[in-house]
Amino acid sequence: MEKVQIKLSPASHQYEIEFCNLTMSGAWAKQNLPEAARKTVIISNRKVFNLYGETVKNSLEKVGFEVFAFLIGDGEKYKNFRELQKTLQFFSEKKLIRTDAVIALGGGVVGDLAGFAASIYQRGVAFLQIPSTLLAMIDSSVGGKTAVNTAFGKNLIGSFYQPNGVLIDVEALRTLHRRELTAGFCEAVKQGAIASPQLFNQTADFLSNYPVKYFRKNFSNTTFVTDLRRLLAAQVSFKAEIVVGDAQESADRIDSRSRKILNFGHTVAHALEKVTAYKYFKHGEAVGYGILAAAEISKTVAKFNQNELKSLNDVVKLTGSFPSAANIDVNEVIKAFAYDKKQAGNSLQWILLDSIGKPLILQSENIPSRVVKNSIEKILRK
Numbered sequence: 225m226e227k228v229q230i231k232l233s234p235a236s237h238q239y240e241i242e243f244c245n246l247t248m249s250g251a252w253a254k255q256n257l258p259e260a261a262r263k264t265v266i267i268s269n270r271k272v273f274n275l276y277g278e279t280v281k282n283s284l285e286k287v288g289f290e291v292f293a294f295l296i297g298d299g300e301k302y303k304n305f306r307e308l309q310k311t312l313q314f315f316s317e318k319k320l321i322r323t324d325a326v327i328a329l330g331g332g333v334v335g336d337l338a339g340f341a342a343s344i345y346q347r348g349v350a351f352l353q354i355p356s357t358l359l360a361m362i363d364s365s366v367g368g369k370t371a372v373n374t375a376f377g378k379n380l381i382g383s384f385y386q387p388n389g390v391l392i393d394v395e396a397l398r399t400l401h402r403r404e405l406t407a408g409f410c411e412a413v414k415q416g417a418i419a420s421p422q423l424f425n426q427t428a429d430f431l432s433n434y435p436v437k438y439f440r441k442n443f444s445n446t447t448f449v450t451d452l453r454r455l456l457a458a459q460v461s462f463k464a465e466i467v468v469g470d471a472q473e474s475a476d477r478i479d480s481r482s483r484k485i486l487n488f489g490h491t492v493a494h495a496l497e498k499v500t501a502y503k504y505f506k507h508g509e510a511v512g513y514g515i516l517a518a519a520e521i522s523k524t525v526a527k528f529n530q531n532e533l534k535s536l537n538d539v540v541k542l543t544g545s546f547p548s549a550a551n552i553d554v555n556e557v558i559k560a561f562a563y564d565k566k567q568a569g570n571s572l573q574w575i576l577l578d579s580i581g582k583p584l585i586l587q588s589e590n591i592p593s594r595v596v597k598n599s600i601e602k603i604l605r606k
């Protein structure tokens with residue numbers, strides 16, 4: 225089975241991402257947690273816990289852990305202070321101590337909130353991630369960013385906190401909703417596009433060999449499961465490489481391997497989510513539109529060529545169908561950039577492509593605003 229090592233410094237921040245079955249989670253936890261760990265709290269939501277909670281709990285109990293479960297509400301709106309506070313209260317009631325552990329079992333919402341709770345409870349307790357969505361497996365569980373949302377914006381309060389280990393069981397994707405798969409694959413295409421022609425082609429080949437609409441049925445095919453695991457391991461390795469090189473996303477770096485490049489497609493994606501009040505698109509679907517818009521801009525202001533643009537369009541199409549963006553006003557989208565702008569010190573940084581695998585970061589002042597407008601318009605009207 226695949227393993228990906230995250231070689232951060234200091235060495236105490238290093239950990240492994242292990243691809244194995246959920247029934248192994250007890251033995252895996254034992255291996256990755258401090259010897260003194262006795263209690264574990266699984267943080268999940270009802271939907272995911274009903275599907276996989278008992279398997280994980282039994283496996284942990286079998287190796288001697290005392291196991292508690294705390295379930296938060298399902299959805300982005302529960303990634304908030306109230307739920308965080310209830311989670312911390314639960315740790316206190318169960319008398320968790322510094323050597324005990326928190327285990328996130330779920331998608332990015334659960335992972336971000338559980339990670340943040342683990343990072344601040346008693347100034348940090350051990351933390352394990354068992355991501356259960358495609359997005360969480362290839363993106364949010366790797367890299368140590370944790371957060372909750374506030375009324376002022378998403379992910380405004382959080383910490384960098386590396387887990388002690390991540391377990392990925394690809395079989396858990398069997399139950400994931402079709403739209404969540406599409407959203408996750410859009411992030412995979414994003415990572416392929418900025419990483420290398422190799423990762424891009426591996427992602428494209430996987431999607432053309434195994435259409436997303438037959439995803440569930442394909443689990444009876446062992447080659448599919450092996451290819452899926454290999455693809456996710458390659459995706460995770462790429463994200464790990466970027467994170468190791470720029471763990472805390474240095475504000476002043478603008479080179480092609482800075483952590484910022486992971487935001488390829490996200491300027492437009494965040495704006496699309498904002499103008500639709502975060503209710504219409506799944507984040508990854510908005511990223512699908514966003515990477516096409518950024519690629520279109522790249523064709524005019526960078527060296528990105530027509531053939532590569534076509535391949536990118538074709539691969540995004542393979543991830544599945546998207547909610548229509550035909551009625552979205554492009555001027556509203558551009559206005560919504562204001563938020564990302566503030567985050568970057570009042571100047572927007574665009575992640576563009578010179579070619580597949582060669583991202584570049586450009587200040588918005590260096591891109592004519594009509595190019596931005598026309599490119600977004602073209603993508604939304606497709």
Ligand SMILES: NC(=O)c1ccc[n+]([C@@H]2O[C@H](COP(=O)([O-])OP(=O)(O)OC[C@H]3O[C@@H](n4cnc5c(N)ncnc54)[C@H](O)[C@@H]3O)[C@@H](O)[C@H]2O)c1
Nearest residue numbers: 271299331332333334356357359360363364369396399400
């Ligand atoms: N920390 C990071 O670096 C980072 C990176 C990217 C995204 N994020 C965060 O991740 C969050 C999005 O994560 P997400 O896309 O996983 O969404 P999510 O956690 O809301 O999960 C999506 C849906 O799938 C359900 N689900 C989860 N696993 C399932 C399974 N195996 N079978 C059936 N249903 C399942 C969930 O209950 C939920 O309804 C956002 O809050 C975003 O800010 C964080």
Ligand SMILES: [Zn+2]
Nearest residue numbers: 411490507511
């Ligand atoms: Zn994203």
